Amino acid sequence: MIEILHQDDALIAVNKPAGLAVHRSKMVGxxxxxxxxxxxxxxxxxVYLAHRLDRATSGVLLVARSSEVAAALGEQxxxxDVHKDYLAVVRGWPEPAEGLVDYPLPGSRDTGPRREARTRYRRLATVEVPIPLGRYPQQRYALVACAPETGRFRQIRKHMAHIHHPIIGDCQHGRSDHNRLYKQYFGCHRMLLHARRITLRHPLEGTPLVIEAPLDAAWTALLDRFGWSIEGA
Incomplete structure (x- = not known):
């Protein structure tokens, strides 16, 4: 069963699991x-898709109950006019601790001309684990809040990789050695990117609507292990 976070006559918001493709496409093989x-x-x-999440990403996904509502959400x-908040675990400790990645990206499937793309990030917590990898005896990781201001294909994943802090578990833009480390030592087999919160105007009522998606077991296990908290994030 898909976890439903919000449901009314206009739309449904679900908590998409990591690894589940949203719809049929060449991208999901x-x-x-x-x-x-x-x-x-x-x-x-x-039901009608209002937007999309990558197959490997979990979190809030909006689905319209009519084509008219889907069009209204698409306009937002x-x-x-829609604010999206994500959580990610990245390699290293981003410096400065808060910033804006302003780096143009191509369209879907990495084709076409580059277009403006901006992602704000904020470092929430850090950890250093005593596991040797490469030439380093210890590894540094950070919990980061990300808020994309534009909606390019795999934007957050590409932007964090661009500033040399790739998301753990990202097979396309991340570091395979660190991905393997998380599988081996922490039993984590998913990409650590979660669409935690979405804020918008209700497409029929015009009132503010805020929807949050809880973290799955893999996420909560890591937060407990590293002593991290997302309270107030």
Whole structure:
């Protein structure tokens, strides 16, 4: 069952699990299950995607209950009236602790001309683990809050890699040696990027709507192990 975070006559917000593709596309290869199909069966009605999350990313995903609502939500996303907050675990300790990555990115599938892309980040917590890797006897990691101001393909993943702090578990833009370390020592087999919160105007009522998605077991286990807290983040 897909976890439903919010449901009304206009839209449904779900907590997308990591590893579940949102819909059929060439990008997901031989995936056999898709969130949009499972949700249609679960609610017994037609639903329409309002936006997307990468297959490896978890967290808040909005689904419209009509094509008209999907179009209205799309206008909010295009107009940058929707605020999205993500959590990520990255290699290293970003300096400065808070900043803006302003680096143009190409469109979907890395094709086409580069377009403006901006992501704000804020370092929430750090840890140093006594595990040798390469020429370093200890490894540094950070819990980071990310807020994309634009909506380019894999934007947060590419921007964190661009500033040399790739997201743990990112097979395309991350570090395979650190990904393996997390699997071996921490039993973490997912990409550590979570769409924690989304803030928008209700497409019919016009009132503010804030939806949050809880973390899964892999995330909470790491927070406990590293002594990290997301209270107030």
């Amino acid at each position: 031989n995936a056999e299950s898709f969130l949009i199909d499972e949700l249609r069966a679960q609610v017994g009605d037609t 996303f295009m107009g940058r």
